[in-house]
Amino acid sequence: MKKLSARRRHPLAAVVVLLLALACTGGLYAAFAPAGKAQADETSQSLTIEEGKKLYSVGCASCHGTGGQGSSDGPSLVGVGAAAVDFQVGTGRMPAATSQGPQVVKKKNIYTQAQIDQLAAYIASLGAGPEVPTSEQYGPDGADIAKGGELFRTNCAQCHNFVGSGGALTKGKFAPSLEGVDPKHIYEAMQTGPQNMPSFPDTTLTEKNKKDIIAYLNAVNSSNTENPGGLDLGGIGPVSEGLFAWIFGLGALIAVAVWVAARTAKAKKS
Amino acid sequence: MSTTENTESRERGTAPAGERVADWADGRLGIYSLAKSNMRKIFPDHWSFMLGEVCLYSFIIIILTGVYLTLFFHPSMNEVVYHGSYVPLQGQMMSEAFNSTLHISFDVRGGLLIRQIHHWAALIFLAGMFVHMMRVFFTGAFRKPREINWLFGFLLFVLGMFTGFTGYSLPDDLLSGTGVRFTEGAILSMPIVGTYISFFLFGGQFPGHDFVARFYSIHILLLPGIMLGLVVGHLILVFYHKHTQFAGPGKSEKNVVGMPLLPVYMAKAGGFFFLVFGVIAAIAATTQINPIWAMGPYRPDQVSTGAQPDWYMGFAEGLIRYMPGWEINFWGHTLVLGVFIPLVLFGLVLSAIAVYPFIESWVTGDKSEHHILDRPRNAPTRTGFGVAWVTVYMVGLIGGGNDLIATHFHLSINDVTWFVRIFFFAGPVIAFIVTKRICLGLQRRDREKVLHGRETGIIKRLPHGEFIEVHEPLSQEQLHTLTAHHQYEPAQVGPAVDENGVERKIKGSEKLRAKLSNAYYGEDNQIPKPTVEEYKEITSGHGHH
Numbered sequence: 001m002k003k004l005s006a007r008r009r010h011p012l013a014a015v016v017v018l019l020l021a022l023a024c025t026g027g028l029y030a031a032f033a034p035a036g037k038a039q040a041d042e043t044s045q046s047l048t049i050e051e052g053k054k055l056y057s058v059g060c061a062s063c064h065g066t067g068g069q070g071s072s073d074g075p076s077l078v079g080v081g082a083a084a085v086d087f088q089v090g091t092g093r094m095p096a097a098t099s100q101g102p103q104v105v106k107k108k109n110i111y112t113q114a115q116i117d118q119l120a121a122y123i124a125s126l127g128a129g130p131e132v133p134t135s136e137q138y139g140p141d142g143a144d145i146a147k148g149g150e151l152f153r154t155n156c157a158q159c160h161n162f163v164g165s166g167g168a169l170t171k172g173k174f175a176p177s178l179e180g181v182d183p184k185h186i187y188e189a190m191q192t193g194p195q196n197m198p199s200f201p202d203t204t205l206t207e208k209n210k211k212d213i214i215a216y217l218n219a220v221n222s223s224n225t226e227n228p229g230g231l232d233l234g235g236i237g238p239v240s241e242g243l244f245a246w247i248f249g250l251g252a253l254i255a256v257a258v259w260v261a262a263r264t265a266k267a268k269k270s
Numbered sequence: 271m272s273t274t275e276n277t278e279s280r281e282r283g284t285a286p287a288g289e290r291v292a293d294w295a296d297g298r299l300g301i302y303s304l305a306k307s308n309m310r311k312i313f314p315d316h317w318s319f320m321l322g323e324v325c326l327y328s329f330i331i332i333i334l335t336g337v338y339l340t341l342f343f344h345p346s347m348n349e350v351v352y353h354g355s356y357v358p359l360q361g362q363m364m365s366e367a368f369n370s371t372l373h374i375s376f377d378v379r380g381g382l383l384i385r386q387i388h389h390w391a392a393l394i395f396l397a398g399m400f401v402h403m404m405r406v407f408f409t410g411a412f413r414k415p416r417e418i419n420w421l422f423g424f425l426l427f428v429l430g431m432f433t434g435f436t437g438y439s440l441p442d443d444l445l446s447g448t449g450v451r452f453t454e455g456a457i458l459s460m461p462i463v464g465t466y467i468s469f470f471l472f473g474g475q476f477p478g479h480d481f482v483a484r485f486y487s488i489h490i491l492l493l494p495g496i497m498l499g500l501v502v503g504h505l506i507l508v509f510y511h512k513h514t515q516f517a518g519p520g521k522s523e524k525n526v527v528g529m530p531l532l533p534v535y536m537a538k539a540g541g542f543f544f545l546v547f548g549v550i551a552a553i554a555a556t557t558q559i560n561p562i563w564a565m566g567p568y569r570p571d572q573v574s575t576g577a578q579p580d581w582y583m584g585f586a587e588g589l590i591r592y593m594p595g596w597e598i599n600f601w602g603h604t605l606v607l608g609v610f611i612p613l614v615l616f617g618l619v620l621s622a623i624a625v626y627p628f629i630e631s632w633v634t635g636d637k638s639e640h641h642i643l644d645r646p647r648n649a650p651t652r653t654g655f656g657v658a659w660v661t662v663y664m665v666g667l668i669g670g671g672n673d674l675i676a677t678h679f680h681l682s683i684n685d686v687t688w689f690v691r692i693f694f695f696a697g698p699v700i701a702f703i704v705t706k707r708i709c710l711g712l713q714r715r716d717r718e719k720v721l722h723g724r725e726t727g728i729i730k731r732l733p734h735g736e737f738i739e740v741h742e743p744l745s746q747e748q749l750h751t752l753t754a755h756h757q758y759e760p761a762q763v764g765p766a767v768d769e770n771g772v773e774r775k776i777k778g779s780e781k782l783r784a785k786l787s788n789a790y791y792g793e794d795n796q797i798p799k800p801t802v803e804e805y806k807e808i809t810s811g812h813g814h815h
Contacts, residue, residue, distance in 0.1 A: 102682070146352075146360045153444060153566050157574035162444065162565045167575030168673035172682035175575070219358045220564060226357070228375070229382055229558030237445060239671040241559050242581025245393035250401065252549045253324050253394065254317070260542055261317035265534045 045121060052122025055115055059095050068126045080192065081129020082120035087188035089116045091181075102172035103195055130191045130201075137207055138187040140215050148216030151209055155200065163220040165235040169196055179221045183214045313535050314515040314528035318409075321402040322508075323539060325426075327546040328395040329501065335388040336490065342378050344370040345440065345486035347479045356563050364442075364567035367482045371441035371562055386554035392434050393559075394550060396582040399427045403623075407656050410644035411514045412627040414637065419507040422500050424624045429497050431582045436489035438560065438580055442482055445560075447568025448577040450481065452590070459609035477570060514643050517754035519747040523641050578670060586616050588669030592690045619666075623659050626652075633786045634758055647716070648755045650709035651790045657705040658698035665693045706795075713797035716752045719744060720800045721808050743809070753799050761787035 007013065057066065063074030070076030074096075077084075088094035092107040111119070120132060153162070161167050164178030173196055178186065190210050193199025205213070218224060221235075233240040285293070296302040313319070346366040352359050354369070355376045364372075374381035403423055406412055412420035435453075439446045454476045458464045473480035512526050521527050529535055565574070579587050589612035596607040630652060646653040668675065669690040676683035723741035731737050744752070763784045768774045789795060 101680070145358045146362050149358050149566060150362060153569075153572045153574065157444075157572065159575055161576045162574045165576070166677060168676040168683045170682075171684050172676070172680070174677050216358060227558070227561065227564070229386060229561060230556045232558050232561065235561075235564065236576050236674055238560075238578045238580045239576075239584070239674050242393060242584060244553075244557065245390060245581065246397050249390060249394040249549070249553055250324075250397045252553075253398070253546060254321075254401075256545045256549065257320040257324065257542070258317040260538060260545070261315050261320060264315050265529055 045125070048118050048121045049125050051115075052118035052120070052125075055111070055119050056122050059111075060119075063095075063097070068123060077123050077126060079127035079129045080123060082124040082132045083130040083188040084192040084194070085120040085123045086116055086132045087185050087192060087194060089119060090188075091185055093194070103174070106176065130188075133184060133187045133191070135184075138183040138211060138214050140218060143211045143215030145212070145215050145219045148209075148212030148214070149220070151205065152213050152216050155205065156213070159197075161236065163235055164217050165221070178217055183218070186214050186217065308509060309530070309532040311509065311512070311531040312526040312528045313513050313531060314526060316516065318405045319513065320542065321398060321405055323542055324398040324546055325395055325402055326501065326505075327543045328391045328398060328550065329497070330543070331391045331547055331550060332388060332395060333494065333498075335384045335391065336494075338384050339374065339381075339388060340490060342370060342374045342381065343367070343440070343486075345483045347442065347477075347482050359563065359566065362567060365482065367440060367442040368562070368567045371443070375563065383551075383554060386557075386559050387551055389438070389559045390554045390557070391550050392437065393580060393582075396427070396430050396434060396580075399423070399430060400582075403427060404656065404660065407623070407626070408646040408653060409514070409516075410640065410649055410652065413640040414631065415511055415639050416507070416514075417627050417631070419504060419511070420627055421624065422504045422507070426497055426500050426504065428620060429493050429500070433489060433493040433497065434580055435583055436485040436493065439485050440482060440489060441560075441562045442568050443560075443562040444565045444568050444572055444574060445562075445577055447477070447570070448573055449579050449583075451476065451570065452579075452587075456586075456590075456609055456613050459606040459613060461605055461610070477568070512641065514641050516645075517642050518751050521642065523639065526641070576673060578674075581667070584670035585619075585663055585666035586612070586670075588666035588672075588690065589615050591672055592669040592687050592694065619659075619662055623656075626655065633761075633783060633790055635761060635783075635787075636758070642754065644755060647709040647712040648796075650706045650713070650796060653709050654702040654706040658702040661697045661701040662694065665690055665697050669694075710795075710797055713799075717797055717800050720749055720752050721805060749805075755799070757796060757799060758787075758791040760784070760790070760792040 056064075056068070060068075060074075060077075063071060064077050065071045065074075068077040070078075085094075089111055090109060090113075092109040093104045095110075096104045109116075117132075123129075124131075152160075152164070156164070159167050159169065159175035160178055161175075166177035167175050169175060175197070187210055189197060190200045190205060190213070191202075200210070219226075233244055284290075292302075344366045348366050349363050350366055350369050352362050352364055352369060352372065354372050356372055359372070371385075374385055376382070406420065406423065435449070439450050454468055454472065457468045457471065460467065468476065471481070471484070472478045473484075513528070515521050515526055515528070518527075529538075566572075578584060590609060593608050593612045596611075598605040598607060644652075646656075669687070672683055672686040672690065675681065676686050723743040726740045726742050728740040729737055730740055761784050763776060763781055764774070766774060766776070
């Protein structure tokens with residue numbers, strides 16, 4: 001004890017106390033925080049599903065039915081899988097109660113990722129469906145961008161335009177722009193086919209194909225895009241180019257013509 | 271030695287070198303008399319008279335940049351594997367045409383800039399021709415003696431459309447390939463001959479291996495060659511007829527008031543060329559056009575949404591888009607009315623504006639020359655027709671972009687299409703009526719101004735309490751300008767009996783002409799301009815009534 005009190009004025013004493021305090025708090029956090037997660041893991045899926053069911057009854061049941069069986073206001077969710085939930089809720093499309101218009105559009109997501117996972121787990125428990133993809137599945141590693149481009153032009157460009165700028169469908173519906181969409185959500189959309197989109201299960205577009213398409217979109221329609229030549233005018237082709245040529249091209253030239261015509265040589269007055 | 275000789279000869283009074291060169295050239299080319307008669311050619315000043323120059327200069331820019339592009343473009347459809355510098359297409363199969371266009375865009379020094387100048391200049395060339403043509407139309411500059419020049423101009427516009435179409439089809443990208451497929455469909459819709467023409471043009475089944483090479487010859491040789499000839503003819507006629515001018519003091523049908531070609535207009539026109547080049551180059555340097563790398567190589571099994579042609583073909587695209595997909599089947603043959611009717615309409619709408627000058631001169635029966643331009647309001651029926659025509663054209667453009675209008679304004683594409691279908695018929699009628707009313711209103715206002723002067727906005731109260739607005743009389747120059755236009759009398763159907771008193775057969779065309787003439791110039795279709803007597807009666811009176 002004396003030894004300890006003798007060294008309490010040691011220059012490093014404060015450092016030691018600080019380290020001890022940090023170790024203590026860290027240890028306590030390590031003891032408690034992961035404990036919560038471990039608990040959830042252990043008491044397993046059932047609690048997550050339980051939580052998901054609660055969220056479901058508050059946010060979704062009014063349209064999709066109390067047991068996900070569907071109603072006149074919303075389709076059955078049995079067998080749609082976790083991927084569909086992650087896409088629809090993650091992009092803010094669901095819940096759709098506040099949406100108006102011919103199709104449900106992307107909006108601000110009101111759930112945390114943990115809540116979405118709980119909802120997904122609940123829906124997945126109703127019937128087997130596609131799983132939420134992992135980051136290896138949609139990540140850029142090992143993808144063939146050019147092949148992805150070919151696949152995109154063959155399967156997707158009819159509605160989403162050459163580089164995914166979006167396009168019109170019938171009666172006010174539309175294929176949205178794919179710029180800035182989370183790769184995970186693109187993968188899930190291909191897998192599950194939300195709203196008017198056809199689904200492309202792994203038997204149609206393999207896992208590798210989907211990865212290639214996502215890598216292609218990242219290369220041509222994102223902040224990483226190499227797109228020389230100046231302003232792209234929305235990337236929607238000759239209509240915006242024509243409008244630009246008329247308004248800014250011919251407009252500027254007419255302004256110049258007015259200017260030139262107004263400055264004429266004056267006859268000398270003598 | 272030679273130095274001394276030169277000095278001596280100059281002392282003896284030999285002309286300076288420049289004059290000797292001119293003399294030498296004149297002896298062989300006879301340019302002196304040509305230059306003498308044309309260098310002082312007068313051109314009137316008005317900004318709208320420079321629209322034709324915009325077209326001429328952008329045409330020159332297109333030729334210059336086009337020559338550069340031919341140095342690197344390979345008009346071949348042989349398939350190659352891409353190994354250039356654009357990563358997202360690495361290892362893709364494509365035609366040599368597409369490959370070389372990528373090469374121009376990414377690997378040739380200045381290639382992308384020149385490509386973009388070429389393409390932007392083409393869009394502006396066509397837009398310039400359209401506006402120039404409308405200027406000529408609405409001011410009546412197409413009247414005798416300029417009818418042939420009007421047709422030359424019209425031909426230039428139509429040929430420009432097809433030169434543009436064959437040009438943007440050359441890179442063999444997915445967008446233009448879709449356009450070529452569209453054209454093939456239009457050709458196939460022609461009864462009986464369609465299949466033969468298509469096989470002839472594409473050298474067999476679409477797409478075949480020939481069309482890029484064939485379009486290349488058409489694009490760089492055939493059509494521009496004809497256009498160059500027409501441009502020269504167009505300019506020669508402008509010189510020969512002399513330029514038209516707006517009415518005004520000192521301006522008559524027998525003179526041209528303005529500045530001489532040399533030096534004033536040479537300087538102006540030369541400077542204006544560089545301004546046009548500058549504007550187009552600035553746009554091309556900052557704004558992307560036709561990014562073929564983003565569209566990918568053409569494959570007949572692929573298609574993208576938002577596939578539209580360049581704007582000058584947008585009207586044709588629109589006609590097809592809003593035409594219902596009708597077809598008739600008989601004896602194993604199909605008549606695709608959904609495509610064939612738009613194809614016919616395309617030709618009809620374009621020729622309507624081309625033949626208008628001849629219809630108008632038939633209705634007026636006027637054989638005299640016109641060098642003084644009409645103000646659009648003083649020819650209400652013509653102006654109404656012109657606006658109606660522009661309306662049909664614009665409705666076609668809206669129809670051609672129906673999907674983009676739908677997505678960008680959050681509308682239903684079906685509603686846009688129905689709007690366009692209704693307005694294809696209703697639009698021109700409404701436009702004609704409204705324009706004619708506006709023109710007549712403006713004529714009444716001119717008449718009012720001539721007779722009563724300009725409203726000054728100053729209100730005076732008279733001693734007995736009456737309020738009047740002070741009207742300021744117009745100057746003599748303004749009075750002349752507002753009343754200089756000629757007003758036609760409506761044509762009458764001739765007498766029912768000939769000079770021998772025998773009953774004459776009145777032809778249907780004569781009746782039609784009288785009817786049309788009445789619609790042009792009859793009562794309520796033009797406001798009689800004030801006569802000298804009316805003017806005198808009002809101005810000699812005491813103040814206003």
